Amino acid sequence: MPLNSAIASYRATGQIAAYDLNDVVVFRVFDSSGNELIPQTEIYVVRNTNFSAHTVLSTDIQQQQMIVEMRKELAMQITIRLMALGQRGSQ
Secondary structure (H helix, E strand, O other): OOEEEEEEEEOOOOOEEEEEEEEEEEEEEEOOOOOEEEEEEEEEEEEEEEOOHHHHHHHHHHHHHHHHHHHHHHHHHHHHHHHHHHHHHOO
16 A cells, blocks of 8 residues: 655744645455445545654654554555444345
């Protein structure tokens, strides 16, 4: 999955103060007969992270942890949609 980052804000000195981390997943679901059950769907997650040139290593570690959490959230959102699809099918 591609992950993008963009500068979210600057300090008065012109240095970067924060980044937005953005991730997206695109998926579709078909049944065994090829019928589309969920059309192409995009799920986005965005997180803002502060940045300091004095703590680059800890900022990098924090960003990596945030990416893991973002991807877990994306997976959970897909799971919720699949569970809802299963509940519709059993009614």
